[in-house]
Amino acid sequence: MNSIDTPLLGLSQRIPPSNMQAEQALLGALLANNRAYERVAEFLAPEHFADPVHGRIFAAIHRRVNSGQLADAITLRAEFEHSGVLDDVGGTAYLGQLLTAMVGIINAGEYGRAIHDAWLRRQLIDVGEEVVNNAFGADPEMDGKTQVEAAEQRLFDIADKGVTTGGFIVFEQALTAAIQGAERAFHRPGGVSGLATGLRDLDKKMGGLHPSDLMVLAGRPGMGKTALATKIAFGAARSLLAEARANGNGDAVPKGSVAFFSLEMSAEQIALRLLAEEARVSGDKIRRGDIAQRDFDRFVQVSREIAGLPLHIDETPGISVSALRTRCRRLKRTSGLSLIIIDYLQLMRPSAGTRPENRVLEISQFTQGLKAIAKEMAVPVIALSQLSRAVEQREDKRPQLSDLRESGTIEQDADCVMFVYRDEYYLQQRGPKQTQFDSDDKFNAAMDKWQQDMERVHNRAELLIEKQRHGPTGKIDLLFEGEFTRFADLDLVHSDM
Structure with missing residues (x-):
């Protein structure tokens, strides 16, 4: 033997x-x-x-x-x-x-x-x-x-x-939980009962991010999905830290944390984005070292201020739902867990031992698994998603639910579906060219109109809430500064610049 x-x-x-x-x-x-x-x-x-x-x-x-x-x-x-x-x-x-x-x-x-x-x-x-x-x-x-x-x-x-869990909950118990949620919204500024995102109008529209919800944030390449997701992650982490300090002292440890699964970008790139946004220094200039001493000092100061945020980044490429669940359970046990963000859905891979018949079934496994994690952990989950190229074929490029890749399963499983859209991105590509016109006057007129349109949409972004099980749908106007890949409330445009 x-x-x-x-x-x-x-x-x-x-x-x-x-x-x-x-x-x-x-x-x-x-x-x-x-x-x-x-x-x-x-x-x-x-x-x-x-x-x-x-x-x-x-x-x-x-x-x-x-x-x-x-x-x-x-x-x-x-x-x-x-x-x-x-x-x-x-x-x-x-x-x-x-x-x-x-x-x-x-x-x-x-x-x-x-x-x-x-x-x-x-x-x-x-x-x-x-x-x-x-x-x-x-x-x-x-x-x-x-x-x-x-x-x-x-x-x-x-x-x-x-393992059998669940069963009936006495209505009185459910009613008590609902009243407690309403009380939190009543006492918090802006009527936010869930976790704050750092974006005032989004919090107002949704009441914050709520436990057990699966939210899908989708958009075409170049729209700023990751930038908006990092903004929400940063805003939520800052909210958790502020709440801990308000209830304790300056050294209080937050009860929860934010888990950011970046399947495309490295943890260093995510951190650089957040630093560039907060320090208002171009991330491209930071990478090239093309910054003044004043900017570098500001960069270092901001890094010290945000170093203690309860934000955890996992940069594992092609992570599976089972591995994601295991890591979230561990994080919840050690540091608490208040929000999960996945960037992005289509880069996930099936769990070992499972071989879905087609891509639609595969995506369905991902969304159902993420919804199960949201319910099990009692935290909101935000999954970023790609959109199909059908958007590019329309005159109005604003996304619709049918534009989601493998849209049937994503739309069905999600509690909320949001699209990020920037008209400036498409309008910039449609700038008039001299060769398109038979006279300078026509070209100049077209150029003037294009420049006026560009000024109208400059630094503007739209967040389109197309599905929300527990609230209204509609459009939220946001500020987007491409230089810093930064989203903010729109009325900050004058005070920040």
């Missing part, structure tokens, strides 16, 4: 956990009184039974009870006899034996939970054996990192399908 066989032998010599007495007692209780089925219907399934015979009997009980039919030893015997499987389930004698194994229907829920717990532990053993086998080279195509992600996905699947 070599060393590779030793760990597997140690596992295979153990007997997987099961509870045959609980399985027999539960089935006996169900056959004696079908009302006991209500105590286990929500979480127990035939595959949870260690004995396949018990699983088949439970499946028959489940089928008859859900059809409004009686499920007892007599009716089950007739059904099994008719389908030719009576001997496979132990015959009439075993059905009668199950009735004698019943202790009482009041304990049916406890029996069911014992069966379910044993099944969960058997699943964990299967995952453990798979992890060991893969680590010893059972699948040579899987490197260590891929194996970790595959194990995380398997564990999540068990947690997602095997």
Whole structure:
């Protein structure tokens, strides 16, 4: 025997956990009184039974009870006899034996939970054996990192399908939570009950960012999706820090943090954008070192001011939903979590072991996974998204919901869909050229009109809220300074410049 066989032998010599007495007692209780089925219907399934015979009997009980039919030893015997499987389930004698194994229907829920717990532990053993086998080279195509992600996905699947949570919430409890939300909005300036974004008009329109919401921020290349996302991340982090200091002292630690998953840009590039925005120094000049001493001093001063913001950047390219979930859980446990931003949706990749049939199903997995994370973590999630080229074919370039790539799943799963649009970007490309006109007068007239139009839209951006489950839709006008890739409230144009 070599060393590779030793760990597997140690596992295979153990007997997987099961509870045959609980399985027999539960089935006996169900056959004696079908009302006991209500105590286990929500979480127990035939595959949870260690004995396949018990699983088949439970499946028959489940089928008859859900059809409004009686499920007892007599009716089950007739059904099994008719389908030719009576001997496979132990015959009439075993059905009668199950009735004698019943202790009482009041304990049916406890029996069911014992069966379910044993099944969960058997699943964990299967995952453990798979992890060991893969680590010893059972699948040579899987490197260590891929194996970790595959194990995380398997564990999540068990947690997602095997652990029952939820159930009814008493209306009084839900009403209390709603009143508390309204109270927060009443006492905060601007009527913001959720997490502030740093953009006054957006907060006013949405009441801030709310827990469990999946928001999609989309736009064509060059519109400033990432710049707006970093602005929101920065504004939210600053809001969390200000709230902590208001409730404590200058050294107070925020209760939450912002997780920014940048699948396209590095953490250094994101930080440079934020610095350029706050210091009002061109990021391009910073990279080239083409700045004056005064600008550099301002740059250093701002970096010290914002260094303590509760903002965490993950620059992993092509991250999967399962890996993202794991990292968010860890961050929530260590630093608290108040907002998740993903830049951007189409750069994510499927979890190890999953191969969607097409791109639409793949994107659907991403959006459903992100919505599940938003609900599980009770935080808002903002996912950036690309738009199809259909926008470029229209005279009016303003995006519509149908322009979302794989729009059906994104639009369906999102609680809010926003588009960022800048008319200046397109108008700049349509500048008149001398060769297009047969006289200087016509060219000059066209140039004058184009310049007037450019002045009208200069440094202007629109945030179009096309879907919002919990509030109004509409347009929000914003200031956008391309030199600093900076979004701000529009009325700051005079005071800032």
